[in-house]
Amino acid sequence: MKLFGKDFLFSQPVRQYIKLLAMKEYIFSEIEKRWQKYWEENKTFKTADDFSNPKKYYILDMFPYPSGAGLHVGHPEGYTATDIISRYKRMNGFNVLHPMGWDAFGLPAEQYAIQTGTHPAETTRKNCDNFRRQIKELGLSYDWDREINTTDPGYFKWTQWIFIRLFNTWFDSETGKGRDISELEVPEEIRAKGKQSINEFIDSHRLAYYDNAQIWYCPSCRIVCANEEVLNDGSHEKCGHQVVRKNLKQWMLRIPLYAERLLTGLEDLDWPEGIKEMQRNWIGRSTGAEVDFKIEGMEEKIRVYTTRPDTLFGATYMVLAPEHPLVSKITSSDKKDSVEAYLRAAALKSDLDRTDLAKDKTGVFTGSFAINPVNGTKIPVWVADYVLTGYGTGAIMAVPAHDERDFDFAKKFGLKIICILSPDVDDQEQKNKILEGNECWADDGAYINSSNPDEGLSLDGLNKEKGIATITKWLEEKGIGTAKVNYKLRDWLFSRQRYWGEPFPVIHWEDGEINILSDEQLPLNLPDLDVYQPGDNGESPLSNATEWLTVTGPDGRKGRRETNTMPQWAGSCWYYLRYIDPRNDSAPFEKVKEKYWMPVDLYVGGAEHAVLHLLYSRFWHKVLFDIGVVSTDEPFFKLFNQGMILAFAYETTTGAKVPSDMVSERDGKYYHSETGEELKQIVAKMSKSLKNVINPDDVISKYGADSLRLYEMFMGPLEAVKPWDDKGVRGVLNFLSRSYRLIAEPDNIIEGEEDGDVLRSLHQTIKKVTEDIENLRFNTAISAMMIFLNTATKKGKITRDTALKFVKILSPFAPHLGEELWMSLGNDKTLAYEPWPLAEEEYLRSDTFECPVSVNGKKRFELLLPVGLPKEEVVRIVLEDERAKKWIGDASPKVIVVPDRIVNIVIPVQKD
RNA sequence: GCCCGGAUGGUGGAAUGGUAGACACGAAGGACUUAAAAUCCUUUGGCCGCAAGGCUGUGGGGGUUCAAGUCCCCCUCCGGGUACCA
Numbered sequence: 002m003k004l005f006g007k008d009f010l011f012s013q014p015v016r017q018y019i020k021l022l023a024m025k026e027y028i029f030s031e032i033e034k035r036w037q038k039y040w041e042e043n044k045t046f047k048t049a050d051d052f053s054n055p056k057k058y059y060i061l062d063m064f065p066y067p068s069g070a071g072l073h074v075g076h077p078e079g080y081t082a083t084d085i086i087s088r089y090k091r092m093n094g095f096n097v098l099h100p101m102g103w104d105a106f107g108l109p110a111e112q113y114a115i116q117t118g119t120h121p122a123e124t125t126r127k128n129c130d131n132f133r134r135q136i137k138e139l140g141l142s143y144d145w146d147r148e149i150n151t152t153d154p155g156y157f158k159w160t161q162w163i164f165i166r167l168f169n170t171w172f173d174s175e176t177g178k179g180r181d182i183s184e185l186e187v188p189e190e191i192r193a194k195g196k197q198s199i200n201e202f203i204d205s206h207r208l209a210y211y212d213n214a215q216i217w218y219c220p221s222c223r224i225v226c227a228n229e230e231v232l233n234d235g236s237h238e239k240c241g242h243q244v245v246r247k248n249l250k251q252w253m254l255r256i257p258l259y260a261e262r263l264l265t266g267l268e269d270l271d272w273p274e275g276i277k278e279m280q281r282n283w284i285g286r287s288t289g290a291e292v293d294f295k296i297e298g299m300e301e302k303i304r305v306y307t308t309r310p311d312t313l314f315g316a317t318y319m320v321l322a323p324e325h326p327l328v329s330k331i332t333s334s335d336k337k338d339s340v341e342a343y344l345r346a347a348a349l350k351s352d353l354d355r356t357d358l359a360k361d362k363t364g365v366f367t368g369s370f371a372i373n374p375v376n377g378t379k380i381p382v383w384v385a386d387y388v389l390t391g392y393g394t395g396a397i398m399a400v401p402a403h404d405e406r407d408f409d410f411a412k413k414f415g416l417k418i419i420c421i422l423s424p425d426v427d428d429q430e431q432k433n434k435i436l437e438g439n440e441c442w443a444d445d446g447a448y449i450n451s452s453n454p455d456e457g458l459s460l461d462g463l464n465k466e467k468g469i470a471t472i473t474k475w476l477e478e479k480g481i482g483t484a485k486v487n488y489k490l491r492d493w494l495f496s497r498q499r500y501w502g503e504p505f506p507v508i509h510w511e512d513g514e515i516n517i518l519s520d521e522q523l524p525l526n527l528p529d530l531d532v533y534q535p536g537d538n539g540e541s542p543l544s545n546a547t548e549w550l551t552v553t554g555p556d557g558r559k560g561r562r563e564t565n566t567m568p569q570w571a572g573s574c575w576y577y578l579r580y581i582d583p584r585n586d587s588a589p590f591e592k593v594k595e596k597y598w599m600p601v602d603l604y605v606g607g608a609e610h611a612v613l614h615l616l617y618s619r620f621w622h623k624v625l626f627d628i629g630v631v632s633t634d635e636p637f638f639k640l641f642n643q644g645m646i647l648a649f650a651y652e653t654t655t656g657a658k659v660p661s662d663m664v665s666e667r668d669g670k671y672y673h674s675e676t677g678e679e680l681k682q683i684v685a686k687m688s689k690s691l692k693n694v695i696n697p698d699d700v701i702s703k704y705g706a707d708s709l710r711l712y713e714m715f716m717g718p719l720e721a722v723k724p725w726d727d728k729g730v731r732g733v734l735n736f737l738s739r740s741y742r743l744i745a746e747p748d749n750i751i752e753g754e755e756d757g758d759v760l761r762s763l764h765q766t767i768k769k770v771t772e773d774i775e776n777l778r779f780n781t782a783i784s785a786m787m788i789f790l791n792t793a794t795k796k797g798k799i800t801r802d803t804a805l806k807f808v809k810i811l812s813p814f815a816p817h818l819g820e821e822l823w824m825s826l827g828n829d830k831t832l833a834y835e836p837w838p839l840a841e842e843e844y845l846r847s848d849t850f851e852c853p854v855s856v857n858g859k860k861r862f863e864l865l866l867p868v869g870l871p872k873e874e875v876v877r878i879v880l881e882d883e884r885a886k887k888w889i890g891d892a893s894p895k896v897i898v899v900p901d902r903i904v905n906i907v908i909p910v911q912k913d
Numbered sequence: 914g915c916c917c918g919g920a921u922g923g924u925g926g927a928a929u930g931g932u933a934g935a936c937a938c939g940a941a942g943g944a945c946u947u948a949a950a951a952u953c954c955u956u957u958g959g960c961c962g963c964a965a966g967g968c969u970g971u972g973g974g975g976g977u978u979c980a981a982g983u984c985c986c987c988c989u990c991c992g993g994g995u996a997c998c999a
Contacts, residue, residue, distance in 0.1 A: 275917050275994095282916065285998065307999060320999090362997080392998045399999085405914090406997050489998050608993080645993095682924095715937070717926055722919090722992070729925065732937045742952095781927070784936035791936095853932040858980045860932050897979050903931045907979045 027741035029705030029734075033817040037140060045831050046142040048098050052597045058095040059598050060087050061577055061637075063606025063614075064102045064149075066569075067128035068109060072135040073687065074695045074713070074725060079605045079643040081710045082719050082777060084141045086603065088813035089774045091142075092837040098598055099142060100580040102149035103129050104573050106566075111501040111542075114533040121501040121533075125152055135697060140706050140816050142833070147583045151572030152501075156579060158524030159589040160571050161506040163621065164209060168517050170624055171206035172258035179627035182207060200514075208258070208624060211507075211515060214251035214494055217244040218539045225249075225498040225539045247539060252496040252505065252565065256620050260284050260488040262634075263619055271639040273720070276611045283612045285489025290473050291394060292482035294319060294371040296331055297379060303327060303371060306393030306487060309400065310476060311460060311468030313375045314451040315421040316398040317411065319382045320364065323347040324390035331382060333368025340365050340384060347386045362387050362410045373398075374481050375472075376453050385410065393487055401441070408441035422446040422465075493617070495568060500533055500542040502566030508552050510560045525562075541565055573614055574621045577601055577636060589630070600633045608642040615640070641777060644722040646713070648693040650685040653678055658685075660692040684724040695725050707815035708734040714779035714814060736787055737818055740811065743794055744804050745825045755800045760844050762792040763803050768840035770810045779814070786811060801826060806838040854879055854904045856888040864904075872898045879904050 040046060060083050065076060087099040103125075110121035110128075129150060136143070149156055170179045182203060191202045204210055217226040221242035231237065237244050256263075264284050267277045289308035296303060303319065321328055323344050332340045343365040364385030371382050380398075387406055388397050401411035402420040411418050418438035424446040426432050434440040445465045452459030458475050460468045476482030496505070504525045506518035518525060528549035536544035543550065543564040552560040575589075581598045582590035615637070622636040651659045651671055659680055664671050671680040687694040700709045711733040717723040743749055755763075766789040773782035789807065793799050799807075804826055812819025812832055823832040852866040852875075862884045866875065876896045879885055889908060897905040 278917060279994065282995075287998075289999080305999080309999075387997050387999095389998065397999050404999065406999075409997090487998075611994080715925090720918095721926090723925070726925065726938075728938055732925095736937085739952095780925095781936080784927075787936055851932085855932075855980075858931095858978095863932075895979070897931095899931060899980095903980085905931080905979055 027738040027745075027818075029707060029737070029817070030702075032821045033138075033140065033701075033706050036817045036820045037137060039820070039831070040140075040142070041137075041145075043831070044146070045833050046099070046144050047146055048096070048100075048144045050594060050597075051096060052593065054094075054096040056093075056095045057098070057597060058087075058090045058603075059098040059577075059601045060090070060603045061099075061580075061601045061605070062101065063604070063610060064104050064573070064576060065132060066104045066107050067125065067132040069113070069124070069128055071128075071131050072697050074697055074700070074709075075607070075646050076136075077139050077697055077709060078646055078713045078719070079607070080136065080139065080141055081713055082641075082643060082779065083603070083605050084139075084710075084816075085714070085774060085779060085813040086777075087142050088816060088833065089837065091834055092809065092813075092832075094836070098147075098580065099144060100147040100149070100583075101136065101141070101143040101145070102147075102576060102580070103132065103151065104569065104576070105129060105150050105152040106502045106572055107569050108499070108501070111499055111533060114500070118531075118533070120529070122152065125150075138701055138706055139697070139710065142816070147580050149576060149579050149583050151503075151576065154524040154526050155584075155586070157503040157572065159579065160503050160567065160575070161518075161523050161525060162520060162589060163575060163625070164503075164567070164571075165506060165517055165520065166628060166630070167209040167254060167621075167624060168207055170208045170628055171203075172208065172255065174258070177262065179208065179624045181628065204515075208255050209495065210253055210255070211250060212253055213248055214253060215246050216249055216251065216494065216498075216539075218247040219244045223535045223539065225535075249498070249539065251494055252563075252567075254493040254495045254620075256493045256617075257488050257490045259620050259623055260286065260490045261486075262623055263490075263616060266619065266623070266635050270635060270637070272637075273640065273642055276608065276615070276640065276642065279611045280616055283490065283616065285487075287487050287489075289485060289487065290476060290482050291485045292374065292398065292476060294374065294398065296382070297370040297372060299331065299369070301327055301330065303331075303382070303396050304394045305396045305398045306485060307398055309403065309469070310472045310482065311448070311451075311465060312400040312403050312421060313373065313398065313472060314448075314460070315400040315402050315419050316373055316380060317401060317417040317419055318380050318399045319371050320385045320388045320397050320399055320410075321367075321382065322388040322390040322395040323384055323386050325384075325395045327396075328367065328384055331367050331369040336366060336368035340367055343384060362406070362413055364410060364414065366414075374476075374479070375456070375458065381416070383410075383414075391491055392489065402435075402438055403441065403443055405441050405443060419450065421448055421450045423449050493620075495571075496563075496565035497568045498535065498539055498541040498564070499566050500527065500530065502568065503571055504543070504566055505563035507563045508554075508560040509563065510554070510558055512558070516560070527566075536564070570614060570617050574618050575625075577604075577618075578625075578631065592632075596632045599631060600636055600638045603639045603641065604637040605641045605643060607645070611642070641719070643719050644717075645686070646695075646716075647684045647722060647724045648687045648691075648695060649724055649726070650683050650691045650693050651680040652683055653680060658691060660690065662692050687725075695727075700730065704730045704734045705737075705817075707737055707818050711737065711783060711814055715783045717780055719777050719779060733783070736783075736790065737815055739794060740790055740807075740815075741818060741822065743790065743799070744808065744822045747825075749798050750801050750804055750826065751798045753800060755803050756796055759793055759796055759799055759803060761847070762789050763806060764840045764844040765789075767806065767810055767838050768845065771837070771840065774813070783814060786814075808832070809835060809838050850901065852902075852904060854882070854885065854906065856885075856906045857908060858905060861885075861888060868901055870900075872900065875900075875904060879906065 062080055062083050083099065087097050090097050105125045110124040113119060113124050114121045151157060169182045171182050171185050173180045185203060185206055187199050187202055191198050217231050219226055219237040219240065219242055221240050222237065226237055226244055231244050236242060264281060264286055267280060287308050289306060290310040291304050291306050292310060293302040293304050303321070305319070328340065328344065362385060364383045367382045367384055369382045370379040373380055387410065388395065399407035399410065401407040401416065401418040403422060408418065420436050420438050422442060424432055424435050424442040425444065431440065435442045447462050447464060448460040448468055452461050460471055463471060473484050477484070504527055506523060506525045508516045510516065528546040530542060530546055532545060533542050535542050541564040543566070550562050550564070552562060554560060578590055578595065581594045585591060618636055622631060623634060625631045626634050651661065651664045653659060659673055663674050664680060665674045671682055672678065673680055685691060685693070697709060708730055712730045715733055716729065766785045769785040770782045773779065808819055808822045808826065809832060819832060847868060849865055849867050851863045853860050853863050855861060864879065864882060866878070875898045879896060885906060889906065892908045895907040897907065
């Protein structure tokens with residue numbers, strides 16, 4: 002062994018020891034701790050409110066609910082992606098806003114309080130501390146001075162402030178915009194009726210209103226559940242008991258008024274098409290017509306909504322929802338008992354019984370008949386719960402021949418089925434069935450039996466599109482119908498019977514008047530409670546807070562505060578705005594700051610929020626835009642959904658799941674460690690019962706944060722669902738270690754000219770990594786860096802310049818190692834703001850390339866060709882090649898040359 | 914049922930209509946070591962072959978094209994969302 006230039010002979014243990022000393026070991030735990038401390042102490046990632054830089058980038062993660070379980074490996078996936086882009090953007094001279102906070106109101110802390118008496122604020126604080134620690138250990142470059150917490154009175158003061166704005170805004174359908182309630186014109190006839198009528202009129206226009214609503218209640222937990230907490234089988238997701246419907250006074254928001262804008266606003270957004278589609282479906286715009294039907298022997302008319310006015314000639318009966326106001330009026334005396342019994346039964350049923358469990362339709366005849374306006378036919382009016390009260394007019398005309406639901410109903414109750422559309426089908430047997438009314442046809446075709454000469458109306462022979470246009474025009478001319486747009490989107494139930502949420506800034510006076518607090522009275526804080534048990538009848542625990550609850554006005558009037566609190570969505574509806582100016586005490590944010598930072602340039606989070614959160618946020622934002630609080634119509638310009646991280650799990654041949662700690666692996670196969678049965682490896686969501694939950698803390702201590710980050714990015718495309726494989730983490734750790742060993746070893750870093758291969762590889766890598774970061778394709782960026790490292794390691798030594806450039810492009814992915822290597826290369830301050838290297842064209846060019854030559858589309862051999870060779874030359878060279886001749890024989894081939902890409906020799910196939 | 918994704922080696926995955934399987938894991942063999950770990954090197958879709966080479970191959974079936982994992986039509990399976998919205 003050579004030491005100090007001389008040969009020494011050492012015993013084996015000593016040789017090993019010296020080797021160890023000499024070898025640069027990648028000790029990630031030390032490196033990561035050191036740089037996390039440095040970033041924190043130097044506030045490296047503090048975002049300056051420097052508005053002179055026109056290049057701004059607001060990059061946002063969906064903030065987490067800080068659960069007691071701590072971070073799971075799904076969190077770092079999106080966070081790492083945005084962190085890479087943040088770091089990349091900073092190195093490209095952008096002023097980057099990249100904040101983090103806590104969506105900390107929520108059920109679990111309250112449930113825990115019910116069980117243990119611990120104040121939810123206490124639980125929340127602890128959980129946030131834990132989340133913050135875990136997130137900091139990932140080396141994410143958040144500006145922690147902007148941390149927010151939705152449960153902080155300094156935050157929810159402004160949530161309440163926005164609620165006041167919603168309360169004081171009405172939607173002007175003429176301009177399609179929200180306006181201040183003071184600008185609402187009250188019609189003279191209402192004005193004439195006095196103060197109460199005026200107030201009712203105004204209240205009926207506010208975006209936020211207070212009214213009776215049906216909610217889910219879990220009798221077992223004595224708690225009211227959000228819709229999302231009720232599973233498909235009607236059970237409460239927390240306890241498994243069946244929930245029931247209850248009527249309670251609730252706050253509602255008129256989001257459907259914004260349906261059209263929420264729909265059209267999607268067009269210009271750079272969002273995944275699938276998410277846009279989900280929002281569109283949720284909004285559920287449909288075009289059709291409202292048609293009035295006369296009722297035989299009565300003044301009243303029944304108005305129905307239909308998307309198929311063209312099928313009016315096929316309407317053979319009519320259905321009202323059980324809750325329809327005309328039901329009792331039109332019920333004939335002999336049907337009274339049966340109808341009332343039906344209504345009672347329907348009222349007891351949950352929505353669930355009315356849908357899922359009861360595809361088998363029920364209904365009852367009212368005894369009345371309506372007149373079909375197109376042909377004067379008498380058709381029976383039924384009541385059935387397959388018609389919903391909240392959609393359209395709560396009444397339909399039934400066309401059993403051309404609507405599946407009506408068909409089922411008509412079949413069951415023996416109602417007439419008249420086919421009025423000859424279907425576009427080739428199958429003659431099916432066609433006959435449809436024409437005879439024995440099968441339902443909802444698609445296109447040509448109308449038959451659809452004319453009324455007396456009225457000068459005929460659809461016969463037309464197709465669906467023409468039919469709809471013709472009939473709608475006729476209905477409008479006759480004044481019995483109008484074209485109408487409907488939305489599935491309903492008013493948003495905006496209150497929860499909970500303690501741990503934002504209190505509503507309202508007072509209910511004993512005389513029934515509702516007052517909203519003034520801005521100066523905010524925040525309205527939550528009272529401390531001794532018991533967090535919900536009140537009787539599903540009332541919020543706040544109903545126990547007598548002192549807080551009761552208010553006496555200056556006039557001596559007694560009042561009561563709202564016991565409901567806002568849903569968890571409230572805080573998350575606008576948090577991205579608060580990051581802009583998180584400590585502002587006199588406004589939610591300063592206007593100039595909002596103008597500079599908004600909109601969010603990139604928003605990354607899970608697809609589980611595809612509809613609700615993103616729709617709610619957009620709604621609030623549009624209201625705030627209309628009333629001049631924010632400067633953009635849409636909050637999130639670009640959206641990206643990361644895919645879920647799953648884990649391997651095991652099941653027996655019969656499909657029974659086996660917890661991972663009961664599984665042993667031998668020769669790539671899996672066995673039950675007790676029964677010895679061979680098991681199948683499957684991919685499943687991480688769950689406690691499968692014992693396949695991966696804890697980021699464990700991964701960090703075993704492999705380091707940089708490896709965790711790199712692995713999560715290397716697993717596959719960010720948007721894909723992919724299984725965690727611990728072995729894969731080893732692979733990226735290996736890559737980081739090799740990078741460290743190459744660059745941290747001073748002997749490997751040389752001065753002077755770089756080797757041509759290394760230089761080309763370096764610049765190719767810079768190009769690839771730059772493009773891939775821009776397109777959120779981190780997996781291929783990482784593989785490009787691995788390729789470079791393989792090339793560089795083979796050479797053994799690289800120049801300082803090469804090393805510096807490589808460290809820079811590696812650093813967004815593995816920032817701790819990046820800083821460490823940057824320092825080892827002789828720098829003394831962070832590389833976070835060092836300019837991003839440029840891929841230089843001159844090093845990317847190559848004079849020759851291996852041109853693949855295929856014969857009839859199949860690659861046969863490769864040929865080294867100069868770049869830019871004319872086609873004729875290429876053909877000549879190829880045809881002279883022995884390997885080509887072998888395939889061509891004496892045939893006369895056609896040669897297709899794609900310059901600098903590929904050559905295809907086409908030999909006519911001989912026919913036998 | 915409807916809507917949206919997806920299916921590529923033993924595994925995760927890569928591939929502007931142009932060399933399918935980059936990169937990584939795993940596996941096998943080898944070097945170093947008393948040994949192990951670590952590290953390094955080689956091989957690695959399947960089939961035939963000593964090799965050269967050939968055949969085959971991106972869930973299945975058709976089609977367009979000089980050329981298809983990629984575009985079009987039909988089907989199967991898997992994942993997510995949604996559910997009587999007239």
